[in-house]
Amino acid sequence: MKVLLVQLPVPNNKLSNLPLALGYLKASADAARIPGLQVEILERQTQDRGGDAFLLDAILERDPDLVGFSLYTWNSSRAIGLARALKQTAPEILTVGGGPEVNRDGDFVISAADALDFLVLGEGERTFVELLQALNNKATSPTPKRPFHPSSFILHPLSIPGLAYHPASSREWVFNPPRTAVEDVNLLPSVYLSGALEGFLGRFMMIELSRWCPSKCSFCYYGRQDLPLGGKRYFEVERLRQELLFGMEHGVEQVHFVEANFNTLPHLKQIYQTIKETGANRRMGFYAEMRGEAIDEEEADRLAECNFGVVECGLQSAVPEVLARVRRKNHLPRLVRGVHLLRERGIEVFLDAILGLPGDTPETFRQTLAFIEDNGLAPYDLFHLQILPGTQLKTEAQSGKHGLEWQSAPPYFALQTAELSFEQLCELRRETLERKGEDPAEIQGLPIPGPFSLTLLPKNEISGELIDQLPLERLVIDRVGLEDKPALQSLARRLASEVTIWLRLERLDEAGLKAAQEALTILSEPNPSGAWHIFVEGDRPLTEAERAELLKAIHHREGYLDRLAVFALLERDPTRFTAWPSVNLFEVVPWQPALQQMAGPKTIWKIDLKEEQTLEQWQARMEETAGAPGYGLYVRFPVEISVAKVRALLEDFEPGHRMLFLAEPNFAAGLASTENEDLTLLSFPTTLELDKTGRHSSQFSQHSIEKAALRWTVAHRLKVSSGNLTV
Numbered sequence: 001m002k003v004l005l006v007q008l009p010v011p012n013n014k015l016s017n018l019p020l021a022l023g024y025l026k027a028s029a030d031a032a033r034i035p036g037l038q039v040e041i042l043e044r045q046t047q048d049r050g051g052d053a054f055l056l057d058a059i060l061e062r063d064p065d066l067v068g069f070s071l072y073t074w075n076s077s078r079a080i081g082l083a084r085a086l087k088q089t090a091p092e093i094l095t096v097g098g099g100p101e102v103n104r105d106g107d108f109v110i111s112a113a114d115a116l117d118f119l120v121l122g123e124g125e126r127t128f129v130e131l132l133q134a135l136n137n138k139a140t141s142p143t144p145k146r147p148f149h150p151s152s153f154i155l156h157p158l159s160i161p162g163l164a165y166h167p168a169s170s171r172e173w174v175f176n177p178p179r180t181a182v183e184d185v186n187l188l189p190s191v192y193l194s195g196a197l198e199g200f201l202g203r204f205m206m207i208e209l210s211r212w213c214p215s216k217c218s219f220c221y222y223g224r225q226d227l228p229l230g231g232k233r234y235f236e237v238e239r240l241r242q243e244l245l246f247g248m249e250h251g252v253e254q255v256h257f258v259e260a261n262f263n264t265l266p267h268l269k270q271i272y273q274t275i276k277e278t279g280a281n282r283r284m285g286f287y288a289e290m291r292g293e294a295i296d297e298e299e300a301d302r303l304a305e306c307n308f309g310v311v312e313c314g315l316q317s318a319v320p321e322v323l324a325r326v327r328r329k330n331h332l333p334r335l336v337r338g339v340h341l342l343r344e345r346g347i348e349v350f351l352d353a354i355l356g357l358p359g360d361t362p363e364t365f366r367q368t369l370a371f372i373e374d375n376g377l378a379p380y381d382l383f384h385l386q387i388l389p390g391t392q393l394k395t396e397a398q399s400g401k402h403g404l405e406w407q408s409a410p411p412y413f414a415l416q417t418a419e420l421s422f423e424q425l426c427e428l429r430r431e432t433l434e435r436k437g438e439d440p441a442e443i444q445g446l447p448i449p450g451p452f453s454l455t456l457l458p459k460n461e462i463s464g465e466l467i468d469q470l471p472l473e474r475l476v477i478d479r480v481g482l483e484d485k486p487a488l489q490s491l492a493r494r495l496a497s498e499v500t501i502w503l504r505l506e507r508l509d510e511a512g513l514k515a516a517q518e519a520l521t522i523l524s525e526p527n528p529s530g531a532w533h534i535f536v537e538g539d540r541p542l543t544e545a546e547r548a549e550l551l552k553a554i555h556h557r558e559g560y561l562d563r564l565a566v567f568a569l570l571e572r573d574p575t576r577f578t579a580w581p582s583v584n585l586f587e588v589v590p591w592q593p594a595l596q597q598m599a600g601p602k603t604i605w606k607i608d609l610k611e612e613q614t615l616e617q618w619q620a621r622m623e624e625t626a627g628a629p630g631y632g633l634y635v636r637f638p639v640e641i642s643v644a645k646v647r648a649l650l651e652d653f654e655p656g657h658r659m660l661f662l663a664e665p666n667f668a669a670g671l672a673s674t675e676n677e678d679l680t681l682l683s684f685p686t687t688l689e690l691d692k693t694g695r696h697s698s699q700f701s702q703h704s705i706e707k708a709a710l711r712w713t714v715a716h717r718l719k720v721s722s723g724n725l726t727v
């Protein structure tokens with residue numbers, strides 16, 4: 001039996017998508033030694049970056065008997081869409097959903113009965129392994145191709161606790177009794193030491209320290225788990241030691257402890273000791289969530305000694321009555337002290353506040369903001385209350401308590417409480433972001449176009465061969481390329497989940513725009529959950545009607561990213577958005593003052609800087625656009641460019657809220673490196689050009705990127721994080 005496991009990423013943070021839960025499933029299944037069983041986790045590049053069609057084809061290519069999807073709030077919309085497409089294409093492949101999204105009250109997942117054959121509720125390892133064992137035993141009359149057709153498979157209803165399944169000839173769910181939590185988590189194999197996550201480790205690893213939280217905050221899934229108290233829900237320190245050593249051997253530089261209350265763990269001293277004894281604090285940086293209240297001078301010193309670079313402390317609210325409504329306990333003076341002690345030691349603190357908690361009024365929410373500001377606790381992150389499946393708050397909300405209304409699909413934002421209307425939530429969000437110095441028009445969590453969206457790749461960097469394995473993240477298509485329908489159809493199946501499409505039309509005439517519409521339809525049809533950054537380069541801005549026609553041509557299914565935008569767009573029902581927030585349509589137009597009248601917030605002004613011009617002329621040219629509407633500037637330098645001149649130009653340039661796109665790859669790469677301070681984030685998008693000369697695919701090598709970053713560093717005399725740059 002071939003089993004394939006899939007975990008789709010957080011849309012705007014793909015680097016964090018280490019499939020820890022899938023690692024546990026694979027390690028547990030491998031340890032069970034089920035005859036003939038092969039468990040594979042879909043490889044990282046595909047699941048992190050692949051678009052809908054790319055993922056579907058990748059799954060089918062592996063010819064699995066069963067596909068398991070790890071469902072979290074941020075990926076369940078897409079994953080269920082993928083499971084549905086899989087069932088429509090190959091109904092004989094069994095599909096299983098598990099993870100925090102799967103709960104008895106998780107209507108969004110439960111309503112996907114057409115897409116999923118089984119649900120695993122609660123901790124999944126034992127339920128999943130028993131399901132695989134049962135499937136293997138039931139395969140009594142296998143056909144050579146598919147021994148596991150769902151219609152020939154009936155489980156005994158009570159045989160596997162924690163499992164939901166469909167009885168014969170029905171798509172209704174039957175829920176088996178719940179499974180109790182694992183009595184001793186140390187009996188679960190280590191995802192690292194077992195080799196289950198081989199090939200998934202980069203510079204970052206996640207380590208679980210426990211599966212337990214002593215608190216019971218009603219909005220939190222973690223606190224709801226009815227788990228036994230005691231040592232056996234903590235992983236032993238020896239395992240931590242071995243995993244840290246493993247991480248160091250494999251070049252890991254950053255460790256994220258998957259732990260809600262790091263500094264209240266009973267074996268905390270041993271953990272600190274282990275970090276130091278292994279030397280991990282000299283080779284790795286650490287991150288954990290912790291209780292700010294429990295941090296005193298000594299604790300803060302230990303965290304600093306152990307090289308904790310970032311910690312997260314929940315405040316949520318500073319109003320005791322509001323905290324009491326959600327069963328949260330904070331000791332505010334100690335929390336303030338803890339945050340300051342950490343920051344004094346150079347440890348970055350992410351502080352969280354939640355908007356929309358039951359009992360919060362505009363006045364009490366402003367009290368929380370004032371508390372943060374008066375106590376010097378900023379910066380902090382603003383979260384909207386989510387009514388998550390499986391939480392106490394959801395149970396209360398469903399019974400009508402708190403006057404809550406919320407989104408029926410992820411992210412499940414609370415849209416109204418007894419004390420706060422939707423309009424007040426929008427207003428408080430705007431006010432908070434303005435107080436924080438952030439742009440309220442920006443939709444937090446939505447991917448924005450990358451710094452290489454309009455970067456021209458020199459021909460000598462282009463490989464000339466199609467990059468076969470990687471999803472394509474950028475298409476550059478000219479007027480001739482738009483006519484190549486067969487090429488577009490095949491490219492549609494190779495796209496990434498987030499795609500930049502640069503349509504170089506030159507003249508915006510009717511035929512060109514029609515061809516652009518057709519191309520967008522072809523590309524988007526098999527990728528309905530895509531996030532799109534579309535740049536139409538022409539001789540003028542688009543009219544409203546042209547823009548609407550282009551947007552209409554894109555096939556898109558409302559998803560998590562769109563629903564994130566409800567408060568920014570002041571519209572509680574996403575189906576009424578005039579345009580999907582995850583579909584960005586920009587126009588790239590040569591800068592001419594006369595075109596300002598036609599421009600809008602999605603206009604990007606193209607500026608060509610001529611070699612014979614002085615620096616002052618370059619600066620004047622860029623400053624001309626200062627009062628014009630628009631999203632950003634697209635700057636093209638002469639071929640032979642003086643590093644000093646670029647440095648002088650960009651150092652004095654104040655783009656304000658505007659995005660800067662650079663045509664010249666050396667500088668674009670450097671710009672990104674100084675923003676991200678991490679060269680691994682720097683990969684140029686896998687690009688395919690479809691133009692009158694044919695197809696060219698390309699991806700910069702790490703070496704090229706490092707060279708480019710160095711060039712930028714020299715230009716700006718900035719220090720990038722890697723000390724290994726060579727020219």
Ligand code: SF4
Pocket residue numbers: 213214215216217220221222223224260261314
């Ligand atoms: S919010 Fe934190 S402290 Fe509260 S229950 Fe969840 S994990 Fe525990």
